[in-house]
Amino acid sequence: MGRGKIEIKRIENQTNRQVTYSKRRNGIIKKAQELTVLCDAKVSLIMLSSNDKLHEYTSPTTTTKDIYDQYQKNKLIDLWSSHFERMLEDLKKQKDINHRLNREIRQRMGHDLNGLSLEELRRLEHKVSASVDVIRARKLHVIKTSTDTFKKKIKNLEINHSNLMLDLRAKCEDPQYGLVDNGGDVYESEIALANGASSLYAFRHLNLHGGGFGSQDLRLA
Structure with a gap:
């Protein structure tokens, strides 16, 4: 007797879903290996499970990057330029954050105060006072702990x-x-x-x- 048809829909049972993924993944990788040997094809196979676990297969004579480069050449697109632009944008944001934090540190030390308005100076004074209170409380805690230990x-x-x-x-x-x-x-x-x-x-x-x-x-x- 032949097997009945399996309805193609998401398997609700997590254990059964994982077992099915494992079996079919191995089957796809086996087919990719056969395609590489029989047809001298360049194959790059990337799979991610539902829990983001990565599995891949690449033909022995090539790399995934080579496949991507050939894909871009055939499609006349550039996958890396958009990615590089996003990296540059993220780098600029990080530099701005770093510059702002460094300026705030200098101001808390009493430097680089030119150009601050009265309200900005008041906020800075409040921040410094709050920091002093935290430091003083920590100092008193250390003193009390040391005194208790000595006693x-x-x-x-x-x-x-x-x-x-x-x-x-x-x-x-x-x-x-x-x-x-x-x-x-x-x-x-x-x-x-x-x-x-x-x-x-x-x-x-x-x-x-x-x-x-x-x-x-x-x-x-």
Whole structure:
């Protein structure tokens, strides 16, 4: 049985549409290759899918540009001149925009003000003031962020110092370390060192040999 005729209209199902495009695209490219070999023809084939994906085929002995040039020659038209004119027009617009922006930058820096009317000067003054406000707000934000970060560091240092002091006091009161508060210089020197004294007697070396305590005073610079 032969296949029934397919109605030529847009395939609504996107998946089926993409599958059909892929199959028929390959078929067209195959026909173009056969035409190139059998007839020594110059073929340039360009296809764009519904999602703008490009597929092309060009005969091995030619390029797409060669085909375009031959087309223009046969049709007595110039495809490139109109395109070049549009490029020149776009370039002129970009130059005008660049010139206007450069002039505005110079004016905001206090230059190239000759020829401006009173209203134009007022608008320029308003723009500059608005820019200063934005810059000032950003500066204050940076200062506040830096200050908050510094405060957090100070707070962490204070917490660490407090924890060290608590740990030190616990060790001073523990007989295992021989630093109990017995009215001697060792305990007082230990506490003074922890509190940051710059010059003091501290940490007498404890000699536990023979069960007795010998001491040697150490002076910290």
